[in-house]
Amino acid sequence: MPDDFPPVILTIDCVLLTLPSDVPAAGLSVALLMRDTAPFEGVAALPGGYVHADEDADLEAAARRVLAAKLGIGGARFFLEQLCTVSGSARDPRGWSASVVYYALVPEARLAGGVGRLAPVDALPQLAFDHAAIVARAVERLRAKTSYSNLPGFLLPETFTLPELQDVYERVLGLALDQSVFRKRMDEMNLIEAVPDGFRKGGRHRPAQLYRLRDGFASLHDRIVAQRPRGRR
Amino acid sequence: MPDDFPPVILTIDCVLLTLPSDVPAAGLSVALLMRDTAPFEGVAALPGGYVHADEDADLEAAARRVLAAKLGIGGARFFLEQLCTVSGSARDPRGWSASVVYYALVPEARLAGGVGRLAPVDALPQLAFDHAAIVARAVERLRAKTSYSNLPGFLLPETFTLPELQDVYERVLGLALDQSVFRKRMDEMNLIEAVPDGFRKGGRHRPAQLYRLRDGFASLHDRIVAQRPRGRR
Numbered sequence: 001m002p003d004d005f006p007p008v009i010l011t012i013d014c015v016l017l018t019l020p021s022d023v024p025a026a027g028l029s030v031a032l033l034m035r036d037t038a039p040f041e042g043v044a045a046l047p048g049g050y051v052h053a054d055e056d057a058d059l060e061a062a063a064r065r066v067l068a069a070k071l072g073i074g075g076a077r078f079f080l081e082q083l084c085t086v087s088g089s090a091r092d093p094r095g096w097s098a099s100v101v102y103y104a105l106v107p108e109a110r111l112a113g114g115v116g117r118l119a120p121v122d123a124l125p126q127l128a129f130d131h132a133a134i135v136a137r138a139v140e141r142l143r144a145k146t147s148y149s150n151l152p153g154f155l156l157p158e159t160f161t162l163p164e165l166q167d168v169y170e171r172v173l174g175l176a177l178d179q180s181v182f183r184k185r186m187d188e189m190n191l192i193e194a195v196p197d198g199f200r201k202g203g204r205h206r207p208a209q210l211y212r213l214r215d216g217f218a219s220l221h222d223r224i225v226a227q228r229p230r231g232r233r
Numbered sequence: 234m235p236d237d238f239p240p241v242i243l244t245i246d247c248v249l250l251t252l253p254s255d256v257p258a259a260g261l262s263v264a265l266l267m268r269d270t271a272p273f274e275g276v277a278a279l280p281g282g283y284v285h286a287d288e289d290a291d292l293e294a295a296a297r298r299v300l301a302a303k304l305g306i307g308g309a310r311f312f313l314e315q316l317c318t319v320s321g322s323a324r325d326p327r328g329w330s331a332s333v334v335y336y337a338l339v340p341e342a343r344l345a346g347g348v349g350r351l352a353p354v355d356a357l358p359q360l361a362f363d364h365a366a367i368v369a370r371a372v373e374r375l376r377a378k379t380s381y382s383n384l385p386g387f388l389l390p391e392t393f394t395l396p397e398l399q400d401v402y403e404r405v406l407g408l409a410l411d412q413s414v415f416r417k418r419m420d421e422m423n424l425i426e427a428v429p430d431g432f433r434k435g436g437r438h439r440p441a442q443l444y445r446l447r448d449g450f451a452s453l454h455d456r457i458v459a460q461r462p463r464g465r466r
Contacts, residue, residue: 053241053329058321085318088291096286
């Protein structure tokens with residue numbers, strides 16, 4: 001590292017989002033930890049830590065290490081994506097810092113008995129640093145992607161029924177969706193697939209087909225584009 | 234900075250995209266500089282540099298400093314957005330590094346007589362580090378946002394005609410668009426506005442109305458959502 005520039009603090013912060021099943025449902029919630037050191041001692045904060053260049057292959061590996069060490073989320077499949085990098089001299093009283101932020105979508109069951117507390121994203125307590133703004137950005141990203149991806153499905157267990165999936169979309173967006181429009185869009189977008197011979201028996205109702213996410217996320221570029229390649233008009 | 238973790242190299246890289254007006258048109262192009270030091274001496278690379286924590290208010294300020302110092306792009310309004318942060322031990326032979334990447338959209342006229350060379354994004358020369366992958370990601374982001382924003386308009390001068398705007402969308406997407414569908418979508422999305430009394434006289438044609446970008450970018454969340462707030466169904 002060249003020594004003609006002052007070193008910077010590089011950290012990782014993780015926004016783990018989940019949908020609690022409490023009644024009444026709290027809505028989309030974020031996992032927080034109480035800080036036990038200054039600055040912001042005793043204030044809730046996102047799980048985070050320093051990048052360990054000697055053990056983290058890259059920043060995503062650092063985020064996975066933080067999630068495993070601080071929230072017990074590891075191993076199996078969950079959604080994790082880089083959100084942004086926040087920076088500057090104003091965000092941490094210790095000096096100029098940059099923090100690379102990842103957000104994770106995890107079914108509530110995976111958090112059972114885990115550490116950390118959940119707070120609804122629409123009613124956050126005081127958070128350390130610029131963490132409230134970071135949570136808002138993660139929620140904005142999730143809501144924006146919800147309209148053209150199967151992202152909310154990562155908040156469900158591996159298999160789910162269509163009404164369960166619609167409920168998750170509605171809770172993420174905070175909007176009611178028309179059932180037939182929702183099912184038609186899901187069909188068109190090809191984001192989920194039926195589990196062969198997978199049914200959930202439900203009391204007096206007939207068994208409900210179970211679905212799972214397809215790999216990859218479709219994104220739609222058909223708003224203003226025609227389907228012919230550019231050439232002579 | 235705590236000294237129990239090894240320091241990391243934190244840099245900025247800038248993907249400046251523009252649309253050259255050469256005939257035949259080269260298509261979407263990126264500004265490159267030739268490296269004059271190792272590693273990758275003599276190889277083309279994205280303009281970049283170290284973060285100067287003592288003078289850069291934040292990472293965006295660092296990106297603006299790099300663009301001004303290395304490409305002469307400063308002052309006036311242009312589109313600049315953080316793309317991602319790339320990282321790891323494999324990308325730079327000098328050691329573990331993280332680079333925060335910004336992409337900029339600039340009209341060709343702003344680059345006139347400037348330093349750097351332009352290379353079409355679809356026919357890049359060999360690039361240093363992981364810069365080819367970074368350019369591909371910036372193009373992917375621009376193309377994805379093109380379908381629901383006025384982003385391609387930032388590749389034009391401040392005022393433009395509708396045929397010029399459609400041409401830019403087509404060149405960014407590499408697709409031909411239907412004129413009436415394009416105009417209808419532009420109208421619905423409310424992304425541009427007519428310049429009052431702004432017309433361009435064109436030979437034997439009648440004068441063409443000039444438009445400019447509205448502030449802000451509309452994004453559309455109406456794909457699968459209904460317009461009533463969630464509540465009792």
